Amino acid sequence: MEAEKHFRSFFNFYRHHQIDPTDKTDPFKLNPYRHKLFIIKKLLILLLCTLLGVYGKCFEANLIPNRSCINRLINWFCFTSTLSTAVIVAWEALAGCKEDVKIWNTFNEIETALNICNQNSKDIFSKTCRVYSVIFYTLVALMCTMAGILLIQCRVMEGALMDFIILFELLSSVDIHRILQILLYVRIVTSYLYRLKDDVQDIVKGLNARVVGTNHDLETEDKLMACCSCYFLCMKAFIQIQDQFSFGLFMVCLKFSIIIWNEIYWTVYRAIMETSFELFCLNVVPYHFIFISFTWSCECLNGEIKALSQLLNTVHMDKTTSSIKTRITHLMLLLDYKVFFFEAFGVSKVSYKCIVQYAISGATKVSFIAQIMKDFHSEMS
Numbered sequence: 517m518e519a520e521k522h523f524r525s526f527f528n529f530y531r532h533h534q535i536d537p538t539d540k541t542d543p544f545k546l547n548p549y550r551h552k553l554f555i556i557k558k559l560l561i562l563l564l565c566t567l568l569g570v571y572g573k574c575f576e577a578n579l580i581p582n583r584s585c586i587n588r589l590i591n592w593f594c595f596t597s598t599l600s601t602a603v604i605v606a607w608e609a610l611a612g613c614k615e616d617v618k619i620w621n622t623f624n625e626i627e628t629a630l631n632i633c634n635q636n637s638k639d640i641f642s643k644t645c646r647v648y649s650v651i652f653y654t655l656v657a658l659m660c661t662m663a664g665i666l667l668i669q670c671r672v673m674e675g676a677l678m679d680f681i682i683l684f685e686l687l688s689s690v691d692i693h694r695i696l697q698i699l700l701y702v703r704i705v706t707s708y709l710y711r712l713k714d715d716v717q718d719i720v721k722g723l724n725a726r727v728v729g730t731n732h733d734l735e736t737e738d739k740l741m742a743c744c745s746c747y748f749l750c751m752k753a754f755i756q757i758q759d760q761f762s763f764g765l766f767m768v769c770l771k772f773s774i775i776i777w778n779e780i781y782w783t784v785y786r787a788i789m790e791t792s793f794e795l796f797c798l799n800v801v802p803y804h805f806i807f808i809s810f811t812w813s814c815e816c817l818n819g820e821i822k823a824l825s826q827l828l829n830t831v832h833m834d835k836t837t838s839s840i841k842t843r844i845t846h847l848m849l850l851l852d853y854k855v856f857f858f859e860a861f862g863v864s865k866v867s868y869k870c871i872v873q874y875a876i877s878g879a880t881k882v883s884f885i886a887q888i889m890k891d892f893h894s895e896m897s
Contacts, residue, residue: 518627518640518641519623519627519641519704519707520535520620522641522644522645523641523645523648523700523704526648526652526700541621542617542621542624543621543624544617544620544621544624545617546614546617551613554613555610555613558606558607558609558610558613559610561602561606561690562603562606562607562610565599565602565603565606565687566603568599568683569599569603590777590778590781590782591680591778593774593777593778594684594774594775594778595680595683595684597767597770597771597774597775598683598684598687598688598771598775599687600767601687601690601691601764601767601768601770601771602687602688602690602691604763604764604766604767605690605691605694605763605764605767605768606690607763608694608760608761608763608764609694609764612760615756615759615760616760618756619701619753619756619757619760622749622752622753622756623704623708623753625749626708626746626749626750626753627708629742629745629746629749630708630711630712630715630746640707640710640711641704641707643707644703644704644706644707647703648699648700648703651696651699651806651809652696654805655692655696655802655805655806655809658801658802658805659685659689659802662685662798662799662801662802663685665798666678666681666682681799684799684800685799685802688802688803691764691767691768691771692802692803692806694761694764694768695768695806695807695810696806698757698761698765698810699806699809699810699813701753701757702757702810702813702814702817703813705750705753705754705757705817706813706816706817706820708746708750709747709750709817709820709821709824710820712743712746712747712750712824713820713823713824713827715739715742715743715746716743716824716827716828716847717827719736719739719740719743720827720828720830720831722736723736723831723832723836723840724830724831724832736840737839737840737843740840740843740844740846740847741843743847744843744846744847744850747824747847747850747851748850751850751853751855751856754855754856755855758855758858758859761858765858765866768807769866769870772803772804772807772874773874773877773878775800775803775804776874776875776878777877777878777881777882778800779800779878780875780878780879780882781882784882807871808871810866811866811867811868811870811871814857814858814866814867815867815868817856818856818857818867821851821856824851825848825851828844828847828848828851831844
């Protein structure tokens with residue numbers, strides 16, 4: 517399978533299954549040994565998160581910087597959302613560990629329908645490989661930079677603040693790993709749709725170049741039927757991804773909104789109180805980066821759908837037969853189904869609009885708190 521070959525290093529990073537070359541229909545199977553290790557790892561994460569949730573209150577003085585009542589409340593919101601997101605993501609990965617195989621088998625069906633194996637697959641996946649590699653290794657560099665700064669500042673930084681940041685990064689690594697996996701799937705589906713768009717573009721050029729009154733070959737109709745089948749398989753793959761990651765995406769979106777609120781609050785706190793909060797906001801930079809990268813990838817995916825729709829609208833229908841019109845209309849109807857959006861149970865839709873809404877909402881909430889802090893600070897002075 518071409519996608520597995522081009523993304524093998526990342527594929528091995530996430531997978532707990534193997535490939536059976538003798539099975540041409542469903543070549544991806546569970547690897548018993550890796551599957552057991554995967555289950556043990558997720559159970560350990562759930563156990564550690566449960567213990568932290570039960571006994572976390574006992575270590576409040578060591579985890580939550582004690583500055584004021586509002587400070588502790590904001591920090592507890594951030595800590596609770598981080599812990600609950602790690603629990604939900606780990607539980608979802610454990611519950612749906614067998615569903616990942618179905619996604620890769622659907623990818624195999626798409627590649628068979630697109631006949632990618634007999635074409636230059638390097639051109640199809642080259643851009644996707646470069647983009648994903650840049651995102652992946654930039655995130656690793658950000659995490660390493662964050663760890664280096666913590667080591668440098670460990671002697672001068674407040675102990676509770678240091679523990680809070682370290683705990684946040686460790687818990688966030690659970691859902692960051694999950695987001696990276698979803699991002700990989702989104703990029704692969706985008707590559708398939710890009711390849712499908714090239715096929716549709718060739719068909720449209722052929723149809724528009726025809727002379728009125730000439731007979732249409734059955735080959736064009738067969739190509740349009742194949743394009744409809746490929747697009748339907750892409751829809752199937754995306755729905756499988758949506759179903760597998762739905763709970764985790766909801767918690768990730770909720771956590772992102774809370775840490776934006778937390779970050780805006782501490783920025784305002786520093787401006788009003790004229791005091792330093794060291795690295796309290798810097799620790800969320802890797803998380804912001806991966807969430808924005810994921811949102812951008814979702815927008816790129818929908819950009820391919822819009823391009824396909826615009827391309828079909830350029831067809832000169834007066835030069836086509838009724839059977840060709842039926843196939844084109846069928847594909848247009850499939851494009852009208854807005855399935856290529858990650859919806860967190862209807863609460864939020866992963867897009868640029870989501871980020872703007874969270875930022876505005878956080879700034880609005882913090883503005884009220886800032887006014888209270890400012891008045892209190894003036895009275896105390």
